[in-house]
Amino acid sequence: MTMKKETSTPKTQKTPVKGKKSNIIIANAIVFVINFVAIIAIYLGMIFLNGSAADQKSFVEYFRQNAHNFWCLVVATFLILSMITYSIGIRRKEFADANNTEAFFLSMEITILISYFIGKYGNVYLRPIPFIALISAQFFGKRNSIYISLVTCMIIFLTDTFTNSSLTTYEACMTLFSGFTTSVLAVYLIGELKERGEVLLMSMVLVAPNILCFLSLNEFNVADNLSGFICSCCSGTFSAILYLTFMPVFETLFKKATSFRLAELTMHTAPLLEKLREEAPGTFNHSLVVASLSESCASAIGEDPLLTKACAYYHDIGKLSAPEFFKENQTEKNSHDDILPELSASIIKAHAKDGYELLMKNRFPKEIADVCLEHHGTLPISYFLAKAKKYTDEAINLETYCYPGPKPQTKICAIIMICDGAEAVTRTLKDHSREAVSAAVQKIITERMNLGQFDDCPITMKDLTVIKHVLVNTLTGVYHKRIEYPKTDVQKLIDYCNGESGSNRIDS
Template identity: 30%
Template sequence: MKDLTNKLYRNHSLAYKILLFVSATFLIVYLFPKSGKFKYSFEKGKPWQSENLYAPFNFAIKKNQSEIDSEKEAVNNNAFLYFNLDSEVKPRIVSKYLEALKEVIVDSIPTSDFETITATGMRIIEELYEYGFLSEKYNFKDARNVIILEDRVEKFRTTYSNLVNQENLTTILNNALREDNLVKYKNLFASLFFDIVEPNLTYNKSFTESELNAELGKISYTRGSIAKETLIISKGEVVEGDKFQILKSLESEYESQVWNESNYYWIVFAYTLLVALALLMLLLFLRKYRLSVFEDNTKVTFIFFNILLMVLLTTLVVNYNSQYIYIVPICILPLVLKAFFDARLGMFTHVLTVLLLGLIVPNNFEYMFLQIIAGIVTILTVSELYKRANLFISVGQITLIYIVAYFAFFIIHEGSIEAMHWETFGMFILCGLATLFVQPLIYAYEKLFGLVSDVSLLELSDTNTKLLKELSNVAPGTFHHSLNVANLAEASANEIGANAMLVRVGALYHDIGKMKNPTYFTENQSTGINPHDELSSTESAKIIIDHVINGIEIARKHNLPDRVIDFIRTHHGTSMVYYFYMKEKEVNDTIVHSDFSYPGPTPFSKETAILMMCDSVEAASKSLKNPTSSKIDTFVENIINKQMVTEQFLNANITFKEIQSIKKVLKHKLANIYHLRIEYPE
């Protein structure tokens, strides 16, 4: 048991990656829609490219959306409107009318016209309440069928145009008075009827909607069926009309809920295999080509987290409405990975993620083509992400590529631009705007995962930062030396294509440990007094060597990123403090070499190797007497060759050709620094 525990402890990093791999696989599969996939690809109006297709089982032919919409519209137009009738209103209105007429007859109406007026009024009431008087005007078409309910029982049927509302009252009054030659009593009738008339019909909205939903529920979404083994389409036959609809029905049947229930575990198993293969390829890529990333569990977790995030966003959109699929800013993934790692890793991860998403999105070939092309454009165009203008320009180019590629695909599918879905272009613009969110996202990732991007490096390169200001005050010579090394290192990095911003920042901070004992370093001894004269060689060597450890402690105290601390740790590698070593050797034959050697490690990247070369060359160049071009060349060659002989670059992925290029840059820069000007006459 103890052996097993020890073995697990020794391999805890690998065990963590296996756990991460398994967890990520099951999370992605969990997020995926669990449906079967139709194994054939087809397009309307194009020939069927596969073999003759026979129905694998019995299935119904589904109506297309336009047919269903047309039937729903017909049901909506022909559905009955239901109104409740209050049968007590009409008798009450008749009674009110007769009473009101008696009150005004003495003063306003001659006795000879009373019977005519009474009869006309009764006829108007009959006309108003023949079908019913509405409580308000509704926005229904006149031809809509109406059912009048009395005590929830159908009384009669009519059309909406026959129902009277307040707006019709004046017209009915005027027509009746003209027919009976009673126009002179127009004001009398108007005042009477507008006072006494009240509605007897109210719209029964709930019952109407209930009946409408019942009718809509009767709509059949299928028309006919296809029996098993029936020939659906032959090879080379054009996919159109009924053939297209039958194929869409078969495709839908494969992805239906019935299919899910009967084959759920097989589908999950198949998805698990595909996702596991994709993630395994990513881990193998990291192990073979990005070993430093593979060995860092935080970085591997970060990459898997970003893949999961893209899958989550995409599946949420697919489940909500797949037509919004292009709003998801997939290009954030290569942007983020390029910012923290490199372009090749960003592109590889992006392609694998798009392949995974191709399993669940509609029109998967079109989707994958668009996203992979957009990812390539992202990698090629986005450089120096810390410059805001670069990001905006790159996002504009990515959006343009989306639009152009989608435009081309649409023409291939439809053969014209008449039915172009212009709103999709708006989605691409929204996707571009969402991609701009990468800046705050990078900042959040830096805090969550302890990573560092070029944006943070730019901030650290500012010589007005608190730590660099303290260095310039406490150890001005060291600060000036660091600036010179930064300039040399940046030029060298640009020459061989290394990360110039990273190596510049590393150079600025590599000697901050000298702040603890600044006067023990030559560049800070302005008074001419050397405190090493009072110490033994071993003590002096220890103080010199300790500036590396002190630098790491100061860096951690000021929360400098690990990528920057690596430069402090490695800028002397395992080299010796040669001056004090030789001084001690003169008086002591039994020297402990470790007392005069830096603890290491040696540089393990191009950038840390560049800093070691530039630091040694710049520091030693101060000892040059009467420098000439040949002296400088020999001087640079000797220093860097000695570092190579002592295997300081053994773990750095830097080539001999790149080292030669760096030597050339350093020689040129030093020649410019020590160039003698002519003496001007006074």
């Protein structure tokens, strides 16, 4: 067998940049312009409906008499939306994605439209303002969702004030204050719940601010406006129902890893996990162990344990393309024995890209797909690099025997990279004492640090120390030394357990 000569100068591995800031700004600017125009169109539709239904003013006559009001509304909306687009879509690195910005605008537009039609044709006390707070909490976190809720309440107040709405000033103010208060309650009471039944149950608490506003506006006289009181009592549940209805649409449309989606993906009955278990059982079991380790490490350093668990479950899903070429799935024959190490390396490193493409094809959250692509970074495939050196005396192109990257971009991906290596190395140790396991884990972390694998993610030395401590404790427990069971007279035990007559004593 001969080995093709490679170039003598190894190529420097470069990590692709996930997105230049200028591209992010342009993408968010396009999303902003499109949705700003859409919101202005919504305003025009409101004015048309209000003018024809409320006081019989024609659409043209409204602009002749109230053009100043309309332009005030447009300018105020432009300033508010510009501020929040910059804050959420551009300034915050973790949310700098046009998809997230579009998700924000879409949820705002849905909230504005539903609030308008309920206020005009239904009852203003039923307005589902907490809906946008709950959607935003899944995309942007609690703090930012409160900020978004306040902005949405302000825009709804502006539409009530400047679009010739039939609502009174008191009712418009009530929407502003009660809507924001219920949104804050929704974020902290419902935002992290993972069961739909729990969401509906907890939503009943959201009615408190609405009922209080209703009673104050109606001077505590329920009898004169019974329908308003009933709507106040149902508003929280209505918001929760909208949230549960639209959340799957947002999850699929924007490939977002929400708590509901993650709970579904981490069930062992999920289609891709079932396929992995059937076609690559060794990889499946390895993924379960890595998930357990990664989840513990994530909790210890303050990362999302459920997202980490899901990422770990699917980090090697690309091995489905050729499961027989990976050691954990092999029985007796090694498929690499009959091929060149160059081809072996290409098969091994392809599983990262294959996994990414498979998950994106199945519309998985991008956070999970990114871990598939990044969890080996630009590490060398050491076994086949060493094997290649046996076939030639020439210098070897390192690029052929290294993963293409990119390097881990998040702490979660760095955790999985460490746990993946630590689990594999610890399994091969003959000595599973705490000292031996600690040395193996430290070697994995140090090697990856020296190779610059953590250069593109915000993981700290403190995080790495905590991760090492968790891994050593967990792996030492998994591979603890077991006692050697003494030999016994099995047949006499069987006879005794079956109640057969004979001696009930066993000779020593």
